[in-house]
Amino acid sequence: MADLSVDFAGIRSPNPFWLASAPPTNTGYQVLRAFEAGWGGAVWKTLGDPIVNVSSRFGGLDAGNRKVIGFNNIELITDRPLDVNLAEIADCKRAYPDRPIVASLMMEMDRSRWHELVRRVETAGVDGLELNFGCPHGMSERGMGSAVGQDPELIELCTRWVVEAASVPVIVKLTPNVTDIRAAARAAVRGGAHAVSLINTINSLIGIDLETWNPIPHVDGLGAHGGYCGPAVKPIALNMLGDCARDPQVGVPLSGIGGIATWRDAVEFFLMGAGTVQVCTAVMHHGFRIVEDMIDGLENYLDGRGLASVNELVGKSVPRFVDWNDLNLDYRVVARIDPQTCIRCNKCYIACEDAAHQCIDRIARSSGGHDLVVDEEHCVGCNLCAIVCPVESCITMVRVDDGAAAHTWRERTRPAAPAAFGGGSSSER
Amino acid sequence: MWLRDVSLGKRILAPLRDAEAEMVAPALGPPIAEPLSQLDVLLEANRCLYCYDAPCIAACPTGIDIPAFIKKIATGNLLGSARTIMEANPLGASCARVCPTGELCEGACVYEHDAAPIRIGALQRHATDWLAASGVRLFAAGPATGKRVAVVGGGPAGLSAARELARLGHAVTIFEAGDELGGLNTYGIVPFRLPVDVARWEARQVVELGVEVRTGSLVGTGPEANVSPGSVLREFDAVVLAPGMGSVPRLGILGEDLDGVEDALDVIENAKFGRPLALGSRVAVIGAGNTAIDAATVARRLGADDVTIWYRRGPAEMTAYGFEVAFARAEGVAFKFGRVPVRIEGVNGAVTAIVFAQTEIIDGVPRAVAGTEERVAVTSVIRAIGQSKHVALFDSFGVAHERGVPIVDAELRTSATRVYAAGDCIFRVGKTDAMVVVAAQQGKEVAASVDRSLRDDAINGVLRNDAAGAATGEAS
Numbered sequence: 060m061a062d063l064s065v066d067f068a069g070i071r072s073p074n075p076f077w078l079a080s081a082p083p084t085n086t087g088y089q090v091l092r093a094f095e096a097g098w099g100g101a102v103w104k105t106l107g108d109p110i111v112n113v114s115s116r117f118g119g120l121d122a123g124n125r126k127v128i129g130f131n132n133i134e135l136i137t138d139r140p141l142d143v144n145l146a147e148i149a150d151c152k153r154a155y156p157d158r159p160i161v162a163s164l165m166m167e168m169d170r171s172r173w174h175e176l177v178r179r180v181e182t183a184g185v186d187g188l189e190l191n192f193g194c195p196h197g198m199s200e201r202g203m204g205s206a207v208g209q210d211p212e213l214i215e216l217c218t219r220w221v222v223e224a225a226s227v228p229v230i231v232k233l234t235p236n237v238t239d240i241r242a243a244a245r246a247a248v249r250g251g252a253h254a255v256s257l258i259n260t261i262n263s264l265i266g267i268d269l270e271t272w273n274p275i276p277h278v279d280g281l282g283a284h285g286g287y288c289g290p291a292v293k294p295i296a297l298n299m300l301g302d303c304a305r306d307p308q309v310g311v312p313l314s315g316i317g318g319i320a321t322w323r324d325a326v327e328f329f330l331m332g333a334g335t336v337q338v339c340t341a342v343m344h345h346g347f348r349i350v351e352d353m354i355d356g357l358e359n360y361l362d363g364r365g366l367a368s369v370n371e372l373v374g375k376s377v378p379r380f381v382d383w384n385d386l387n388l389d390y391r392v393v394a395r396i397d398p399q400t401c402i403r404c405n406k407c408y409i410a411c412e413d414a415a416h417q418c419i420d421r422i423a424r425s426s427g428g429h430d431l432v433v434d435e436e437h438c439v440g441c442n443l444c445a446i447v448c449p450v451e452s453c454i455t456m457v458r459v460d461d462g463a464a465a466h467t468w469r470e471r472t473r474p475a476a477p478a479a480f481g482g483g484s485s486s487e488r
Numbered sequence: 489m490w491l492r493d494v495s496l497g498k499r500i501l502a503p504l505r506d507a508e509a510e511m512v513a514p515a516l517g518p519p520i521a522e523p524l525s526q527l528d529v530l531l532e533a534n535r536c537l538y539c540y541d542a543p544c545i546a547a548c549p550t551g552i553d554i555p556a557f558i559k560k561i562a563t564g565n566l567l568g569s570a571r572t573i574m575e576a577n578p579l580g581a582s583c584a585r586v587c588p589t590g591e592l593c594e595g596a597c598v599y600e601h602d603a604a605p606i607r608i609g610a611l612q613r614h615a616t617d618w619l620a621a622s623g624v625r626l627f628a629a630g631p632a633t634g635k636r637v638a639v640v641g642g643g644p645a646g647l648s649a650a651r652e653l654a655r656l657g658h659a660v661t662i663f664e665a666g667d668e669l670g671g672l673n674t675y676g677i678v679p680f681r682l683p684v685d686v687a688r689w690e691a692r693q694v695v696e697l698g699v700e701v702r703t704g705s706l707v708g709t710g711p712e713a714n715v716s717p718g719s720v721l722r723e724f725d726a727v728v729l730a731p732g733m734g735s736v737p738r739l740g741i742l743g744e745d746l747d748g749v750e751d752a753l754d755v756i757e758n759a760k761f762g763r764p765l766a767l768g769s770r771v772a773v774i775g776a777g778n779t780a781i782d783a784a785t786v787a788r789r790l791g792a793d794d795v796t797i798w799y800r801r802g803p804a805e806m807t808a809y810g811f812e813v814a815f816a817r818a819e820g821v822a823f824k825f826g827r828v829p830v831r832i833e834g835v836n837g838a839v840t841a842i843v844f845a846q847t848e849i850i851d852g853v854p855r856a857v858a859g860t861e862e863r864v865a866v867t868s869v870i871r872a873i874g875q876s877k878h879v880a881l882f883d884s885f886g887v888a889h890e891r892g893v894p895i896v897d898a899e900l901r902t903s904a905t906r907v908y909a910a911g912d913c914i915f916r917v918g919k920t921d922a923m924v925v926v927a928a929q930q931g932k933e934v935a936a937s938v939d940r941s942l943r944d945d946a947i948n949g950v951l952r953n954d955a956a957g958a959a960t961g962e963a964s
Contacts, residue, residue: 123530123562125530402602404539404542404598405541405542406538406539406540408540409541449537450602
């Protein structure tokens with residue numbers, strides 16, 4: 060059986076599934092229940108100066124059937140006293156010494172106050188610290204959270220303050236509400252961070268109530284932007300994770316966060332460079348019990364592929380995540396539709412007809428009905444038909460080029476070598 | 489609060505009870521199908537794939553854009569959903585309950601083979617129930633054309649034709665022989681499948697377009713008729729014959745006039761309107777169509793212990809739908825095949841027994857086999873061997889017909905000038921019963937045909953005037 064244990068920047072964990080700092084890690088009661096369910100570690104709900112939370116805090120987005128695909132919240136950091144949280148952290152560590160507890164921290168931009176917070180939190184026996192430079196709502200208006208995470212100088216400065224006071228590994232959690240996540244990650248590393256976690260939530264307004272015209276969620280009729288998370292943000296998180304993973308100036312362990320709901324999601328994050336994954340929304344949707352299939356599915360996946368450890372996955376897809384300019388312009392696939400499994404819903408047909416390249420034909424069959432057939436000469440291999448098809452594996456994308464050497468845009472537009480000066484083709488100049 | 493709470497908020501989708509449903513005649517026990525729950529509606533509507541050029545549309549005789557109406561349910565646009573349905577099918581509410589969906593839309597659903605088909609009928613019922621409860625009036629009469637059209641028969645085909653003609657601006661009068669509109673929907677389908685108020689609501693949607701209704705008006709030349717074909721032809725620019733079919737024909741055997749020998753349609757109607765009905769404990773139903781099923785299940789629900797459907801052919805030849813047969817069996821109805829009644833026996837004028845003979849098929853026709861008679865003690869016999877044709881009506885209009893079925897062209901024109909026909913009355917023999925949904929479609933088609941003809945007349949009239957103008961030298 061594959062080994063799921065990980066050593067993440069010096070933090071040992073029996074499995075790579077951590078709870079993200081969020082409502083599920085608000086109390087010791089919850090964290091104990093989570094550990095009992097099998098979670099490998101927990102990042103405690105952010106500790107800091109006392110705040111007051113509002114009533115009505117969350118909003119959900121579904122794709123029909125009331126299955127949540129997106130979620131936002133305007134809840135702030137912990138609204139419980141620091142000493143209560145610390146006592147509960149200590150209780151949890153006593154009950155589950157093998158499970159890492161990482162304290163998420165947030166503080167005003169004051170070096171001595173950060174030092175004081177680090178000192179007090181470490182007395183509880185935490186295994187690491189995670190600096191919350193990510194929360195995009197509420198606290199950011201007070202100069203904390205993403206207000207720090209959006210300014211590389213503040214990230215570096217604040218990280219340095221913590222690292223100089225801390226005796227345990229320091230993880231910096233990044234906000235995705237930036238133009239280039241690498242600038243923030245590099246700043247954290249310059250400040251001495253031992254690891255980076257990403258992403259925190261995305262600025263969002265989840266909806267407007269059609270009856271009242273209030274924002275959702277609303278507090279006495281008014282709403283404020285919240286932080287967006289859940290399955291819908293996974294592609295954004297994966298992209299930012301990949302950007303950090305392939306940036307040599309980052310180079311520290313990465314903890315992946317954002318829309319991870321299943322072992323499959325987790326494997327994708329490991330492949331894109333995450334050493335651990337953190338989960339919140341899926342637990343808010345289904346409870347702690349989902350970790351059972353995450354562990355079971357990951358083990359079976361690793362065993363099925365003959366891999367001894369989850370570490371053998373980490374980063375394996377990173378070299379394949381490149382700039383567009385490095386893609387092979389000569390690679391060509393076309394769609395093939397399996398008439399045996401096709402249910403003739405014609406969704407591929409209308410998608411191609413209206414939104415792609417008009418290359419699926421409906422061919423009448425002598426026995427009645429019709430087949431959907433791809434005009435391979437004109438198919439550009441865009442995948443749209445395969446995406447809209449409701450039948451798994453009915454439409455496959457088949458390679459049809461001759462497999463000759465790759466030819467990229469970068470190569471095509473590379474300046475002519477100096478030796479070619481005065482010679483070669485001038486028609487392109 | 490989830491976003492879904494908003495788009496499908498309680499206020500929009502709450503189960504709106506039709507207050508009038510409470511006033512329906514006796515329901516004779518629980519309905520065959522309960523409405524979908526809110527939860528089921530959401531799940532089912534979202535499960536629909538929204539196929540392009542969907543096979544369910546092609547399988548619907550009225551061509552309802554089914555993916556569109558289901559999508560509208562999913563988006564919380566119940567009004568739009570109901571309009572999509574009712575626009576295509578003026579009988580959309582009753583069809584949601586009585587259509588053999590497994591043979592039509594649901595049978596064509598792309599999920600049919602590899603998964604469960606979408607419950608289209610139940611979703612259609614949800615949308616139309618919402619409409620009925622909302623009180624919204626979807627349609628209005630068109631700008632008056634000055635043309636008058638008579639519709640003979642206020643059943644599904646007549647109502648459908650009347651609605652479309654009224655929307656096109658023609659002044660429509662329905663001549664209905666009975667007390668109420670709706671035809672079989674009102675009188676002839678068991679209330680646990682189609683409550684009478686659904687039929688009444690649908691009829692009201694038509695009447696509210698300004699359609700004149702003359703109930704108790706039997707058109708024809710017979711002794712009971714009170715409206716003459718000549719007066720109808722004089723008063724109206726066009727006539728649509730949509731009388732449906734008549735009573736169940738006689739069996740033509742001894743003892744048929746005994747008390748306790750009933751017409752299945754009378755049984756259903758009387759039960760539906762709560763009139764006294766004494767069928768007793770042992771009931772023989774003759775025939776195996778959907779009306780036979782309805783009568784048999786009514787008999788069971790009225791308390792008969794032993795209800796048997798007797799059919800002269802085999803199970804495969806029954807014209808009742810498979811789901812109807814299954815329903816009847818579940819209701820405790822027994823089936824006996826290959827039996828034909830040869831006489832009915834009685835004491836003091838009341839039926840006591842019926843004698844059946846086994847059949848053999850000779851040249852495709854079942855015939856009694858001598859010496860195979862068996863006597864069955866019964867308290868009543870229900871005839872359900874099809875329906876008679878309104879031959880006299882067609883003759884009175886000079887409409888050519890084949891064994892009581894008017895001959896119509898593709899425009900649903902009969903042989904008589906300005907006289908059209910639609911609905912069950914032009915239904916020819918087939919494997920299945922005539923369907924409400926087909927009658928609804930023919931109503932639309934005959935209305936369009938009448939409209940084309942009346943507008944052609946108008947244009948021709950203009951041309952005649954032009955010709956007159958030319959004759960006086962006014963044209964250049």
